[in-house]
Amino acid sequence: MQSLSYQPTGAIIAAATTSLPEEIGGDRNWDYRYSWVRDASFTMKALWVAACPDEAQEFFGFMTAAAAHSRPDRHLQIMFGIGGEHDLSERLLPQLSGWRHSGPVRVGNGAWDQPQLDVYGELLDAAFQLREQLGEIEPATRQFLIALADAAARQWEQPDNGIWEVRGEPQHFLYSKLMCWVALDRAITMAEQLHAAHRVDEWSSTAAKIRAAILTRGWNDEAGAFTQSFNSPDLDAAALMMSIVGFLPAADPRMVSTVDAIILRLTDARGLVYRYKTESGVDGITGNEGTFLLCTFWLAHVLADAGRTVEARTVFENAVRHVNDVGLLAEEIDSVTGEQLGNFPQAFSHVGLVNAAWAIHQAEQL
Template sequence: MTTTAIADYAMLSDRHSAALVAKDGTIEWLCMPRFDSPSIFAAMLDDDAGSWSIRPSGPYTVSRRYMDATLVLQTMFETGTGTLVLTDALATGADADPHRLGASAPHLVLRSATCVRGSVEVDVRYRPRPEYGLVTPLMSVLDGGIRSRGGCGQTILSSPVDLVITREEATATVTLAAGEVLRFALRWAALDEPEPQVCGTEEIAAALEATLTSWRSWSKAHQRYEGHYLGLVRHSGRILQGLSYQPTGAIVAAATTSLPEEPGGKRNWDYRYAWIRDASFTMDALWVAACPDEASEFFSFMTTAAAAYEPGRTLQIMFGIGGERDLTERELPHLRGWRNSWPVRTGNAAWRQPQIDVYGALLGAAYRLADQLSWADSDERGFLVALADAAAHQWSRPDHGIWEIRGDPRHYVYSKVMCWVAVDRAIALADRLDAAGHLPRWCRARDEIRRVVLADGWSEEAGAFTQAFHSPDLDASVLMMPIVGFLPADDPRMLATIDAVAKRLTGENGLVYRYRNEDGLEGGEGTFVLCTFWLAQALALAGRVAQAREVFETAISYVNDVGLLAEEIEPGTGEQLGNFPQAFSHIGLINAAWAIDGALAEEQILC
């Protein structure tokens, strides 16, 4: 059974795929050539599903960091005899243009082990298991490495030491003295491509240096946030960039599948796809944390993925990162799951759900990013107009809501508010959209949505806006009402709602649950990181800066040692839960920090 804590992972990304590295120097998750490809290593989901470790043979203590302004990881092992530094990266390639980070990524894992003090005996253990652990590949020795063939790909492990191959794995033990370096690389190629070549030591060193340069060039060209939480916000911006798929502009919700919402539970979903909502919010957050020069690529991807979209039907809420529509969900019964959290799933059945809030997410992002978009493309303008028309037409329908509850559709307040956002932002963009003729209908819809939400979304019993019309159940998603400008944060009804969420949805760990009512799914879940940041943001907008900072700093206290957040936090143990790293969590951090900065600046003006 996999025992690695979710918070013990760090992510590597080349903007095509991702790897997760545990604190002990083991890569326990790697998919190539895409985020959603079948895994090569999946030990985080089953001990027998593949891994690659480089670590000292004997006892050690560990510290880690990302190298400055990059997603290149350094792990320092202190032993009784010396110090070993392990440097890990997914090679981005060497594009001179910082706006094309990862465009020439060679599907190459880079690992360098350097003894910086004394001497260290190092164990290397390589256990590839393609196709989510189904395949034990054929391994054979090459001059300078190991060839592996099996499943839908082939890999070459470049190794400076001789590895002993058994049926299960390839291993080596070597002693390094101070100043000595071992450089490894793992290159992937499809079966119908030429066999990858072994990388020499100098080639690996050059690829690592190019990756460092690429990330630092991107950070220097893009990252302009200068607020109170500079380190966290800029790092979160890099994480969001690392969750984007460079070839199409798609953005995944997380790098993993089936990390559970409670240990041993069944709420285990595949998040390696492009949700319209999550991706739109990511683009919006990058406006704060980094210059979002990928905005045009993202909207081009959305326009293409939703090709032939018609306002009379519901927009599909998510797509594959290559624009795929069919994301049929299936279970992988051979995998035991993280800490026996079964089933493990690929695909996601939510792709079939109607969720009308996505119109507002897309048009909200288009409004925020208007200056970064090219408005010459008539297809994209027409797509955004069609979205606004759809929101104006469909807002009164029930749906499955932001939390994708797998029961009967309901009239969720958040969904209605985001339809209001869709038509409100479309009205503001009408000139750029060449849509003056649509304004009367959009204005009527905006006014009607507002009237109905204020009447039916408010519960006298709860003393707050609630999850759904005529329901007493609280839901943290209504905190978005002031964030998107539906109501001022200091409106008495909004203040009452903020107080109700803070009082009745906050867990013992100081973080916020999404909701507390039954949702028709088996098992439970932890407190939700994004919702906690929403509370901090709403408090800041309401002028309650001290309380906002307290909530914010409670949330960031759960960031792991390398600045990453999963989806949820277990309220009793403080353990991170859910897929990792989670775009939503880092989006929430960025936006809450921005709101707190604004509130602090306003306080200074008033003083």
């Protein structure tokens, strides 16, 4: 993670490369040389585990400064350039054939202007994890964090493009609703620090509505699991985050059933986890992709939290055996060849590794 940080501003980029494919010969090739708001809360926890408080505070400072120029009343921008740049318009470089002829080569990322409601929860969760270091929060940052909670409360019922940045029609993604709940939950917990005790009743009421909606519309009896979007039978590994963020205990029967469904239907022969299956075309993109290392580490994390430590360690080891000769991971793994796929090195994969390793360590001490 430190190797992906830009010291002058504190930005941490998702990866150092662009257009390395998620499928050889496919067109799922993206530019990841930017700093995602989504990464904030995941990265904060990993930096805490790795005892890097300075980098954590610098990254939070970068994110809040860059995001403060967005308009939460519209939608918060989801990513920025390493200097805080906002316009990341995507363009193709047709003169380049791409790695192993996997074009197109892209500069910029068309997801930069998508509405993704999860970012409210990720920024507030990052603030929550840093709350002791932050101490007395300066007025401008307080007002910004309050505005994020208010935006989550106001927008949570809207469809969006979700954590996986689908380029198809917006959906009512469960993960987006979950992170709106996280935004309000963390704001409520930090209300005194935010000088916002007068907002707690309203935030609590909306958080309860979100929770009820997730538990009813996010659960699918046919799938026996919490699913990708409301009233859908399609699985999505992002549902694993429900226990990681504290929405439900990992040992809750509904979470156990969700975990078992993901193991059965989203896990390949190598024991690695797909984000979701794309047959329905929900993501609006042709082609396939490999298994997703972050999702595999999420599975290990949740298994550990549920006390299933032997399974957790097996899943974790299935993932880490794919590191390269210098211990680095890309975004995905080819299910057939075991080859690393996607941009490299991928911050998400290493953040997931650190957090899962910590969860397993903690569980094995009990």
